[in-house]
Amino acid sequence: MRLQTEINAWLDLPEKQFSRNAVLDGHQIACDCSGLISLLCDRLTVPKPYGLESPRAVHYFAILQEIGSNHISQLKPWNLLAWRKDNVPKTGDSGHVLLVAGEPERVDDTTYRLSVIDATRAHNGLARREIRLHTNLKGHLIGVQLQLSKTKVKRTSIYHTPLLSKRYCLGCGLPLKLCLCKQVQVSGFDSSIVILRHPDERRKTLSTVSLIKQRYPGILVKEGEVFNPIRRPNLALVFPDFDSDIDFSGNKRIAYEPTALDSQPELTTPVMLDATWRKSKRMLHDNDWLRELPLISIAPQSTSNYLLRKVPGPNSLSTVEAFALLQEDLDLQKLLTLFMQKQIEVMGKDIYESNYRDFINYTPQ
Numbered sequence: 001m002r003l004q005t006e007i008n009a010w011l012d013l014p015e016k017q018f019s020r021n022a023v024l025d026g027h028q029i030a031c032d033c034s035g036l037i038s039l040l041c042d043r044l045t046v047p048k049p050y051g052l053e054s055p056r057a058v059h060y061f062a063i064l065q066e067i068g069s070n071h072i073s074q075l076k077p078w079n080l081l082a083w084r085k086d087n088v089p090k091t092g093d094s095g096h097v098l099l100v101a102g103e104p105e106r107v108d109d110t111t112y113r114l115s116v117i118d119a120t121r122a123h124n125g126l127a128r129r130e131i132r133l134h135t136n137l138k139g140h141l142i143g144v145q146l147q148l149s150k151t152k153v154k155r156t157s158i159y160h161t162p163l164l165s166k167r168y169c170l171g172c173g174l175p176l177k178l179c180l181c182k183q184v185q186v187s188g189f190d191s192s193i194v195i196l197r198h199p200d201e202r203r204k205t206l207s208t209v210s211l212i213k214q215r216y217p218g219i220l221v222k223e224g225e226v227f228n229p230i231r232r233p234n235l236a237l238v239f240p241d242f243d244s245d246i247d248f249s250g251n252k253r254i255a256y257e258p259t260a261l262d263s264q265p266e267l268t269t270p271v272m273l274d275a276t277w278r279k280s281k282r283m284l285h286d287n288d289w290l291r292e293l294p295l296i297s298i299a300p301q302s303t304s305n306y307l308l309r310k311v312p313g314p315n316s317l318s319t320v321e322a323f324a325l326l327q328e329d330l331d332l333q334k335l336l337t338l339f340m341q342k343q344i345e346v347m348g349k350d351i352y353e354s355n356y357r358d359f360i361n362y363t364p365q
């Protein structure tokens, strides 16, 4: 297998170093964790996340979070595995990405030894070594011990997927037949918006958050039903407060002006929920701190353009549309339209017509 041959040859190079700028020649390999994976992608002609020349660990994580698994039973040799920091510094570590080099070996009910290949400062760059993964009792990955010489276990979300996937594009995190790599350009800055996603959303054929990531690959997306308060300044909840049985009468209302994440110290952090209407309300019920946040309301100008989903009313928008509206990003709006066209094309216009004719947002193709 070419991947193994390449990586073994690199492990045999006489000089290995840790470096933020990747260098590979017949004599040496110098790289950091994401640099190593990017060298591999280039060598194997696998597209790199979001068309970025030098993606960071957070960008690999962004893709794996969409197409990967967080279960130990799915973890196979030559998968990519990654996690990220919630607050990513401008330079330096944004998280970690590595290559799985063996089957996980069970230590006890919730701990596994794993042989990996990665590049870290502690090991002077590229090395084959061992880490420990921690799971909950259901087998979902919840933590990692990166250096066995230290006892510290980092608790974090971890995802993994085969580096050479037959179903998904590693460049955009979408099914290969719906690949958008050539049609999208990453926005020049990251958005301060944080998305809390219900686990059911990702299991659908498509979470529209995947589209948001095409433009804002560093966006913080947390998956779950109950969350600790996010550690970011001036949190505010994005939620339509019309026709709702949640009492928001005591909440302050604020307007949101989209700005670049790093240009304003007193930035507002909008928090969006990615879930069905019913589950969003449930999430608010289960997370007191969310219910108490100031409210950002958005007023949709037209009916949802997410044609393949039943919208509950003329005022309800998909997550990607609400995001685009808030961020005033027309390119993201257009991306959804393009993506819907692609999906309908793959499905067949006749099928779209017969299955979706009764939706309030049905649009003849």
Ligand SMILES: [Zn+2]
Pocket (backbone or CB within 6 Å): 047, 169, 170, 171, 172, 173, 174, 179, 180, 181, 182
């Ligand atoms: Zn793609």
